[in-house]
Amino acid sequence: MERQIKLIWDFRGPAAQKTAEHHVIHLKEYVAIEKLPITIIEYKILAPEHTIAYMVVNDEQMKQLRDVLKPHRGELYE
Structure with missing residues (x-):
C-alpha cells in the first residue's frame, strides 16, 4: 500500500x-475541479x-499539492 500523507492547515484564535x-469547503472544491481521487478532507x-x-x-x-495549496505542515497518515 502506498504511503499516505496528511496535509495540514492550522487555524488559531476564536x-x-x-x-x-x-x-475544507475550498479544499473540496479544488479536488472536484481538478478531478482528484481524494476522499479524506476534514x-x-x-x-x-x-x-x-x-x-x-x-x-x-x-509534492504537487504541497506546492499549489501551501499547507502549514504535513505528517504521515495512519
Missing part, C-alpha cells in the same frame, strides 16, 4: 473552527482556539 470549516478541533483542516493524499501527489 474563529479557528469556522475558518477551518470554510477552508477538520478537527485540537483545542478551544486551535483547529486544523486537512486532506490525505498519496505520496506521489504530495
Whole structure:
C-alpha cells in the first residue's frame, strides 16, 4: 500500500473552527475541479482556539499539492 500523507492547515484564535470549516469547503472544491481521487478532507478541533483542516493524499501527489495549496505542515497518515 502506498504511503499516505496528511496535509495540514492550522487555524488559531476564536474563529479557528469556522475558518477551518470554510477552508475544507475550498479544499473540496479544488479536488472536484481538478478531478482528484481524494476522499479524506476534514477538520478537527485540537483545542478551544486551535483547529486544523486537512486532506490525505498519496505520496506521489504530495509534492504537487504541497506546492499549489501551501499547507502549514504535513505528517504521515495512519
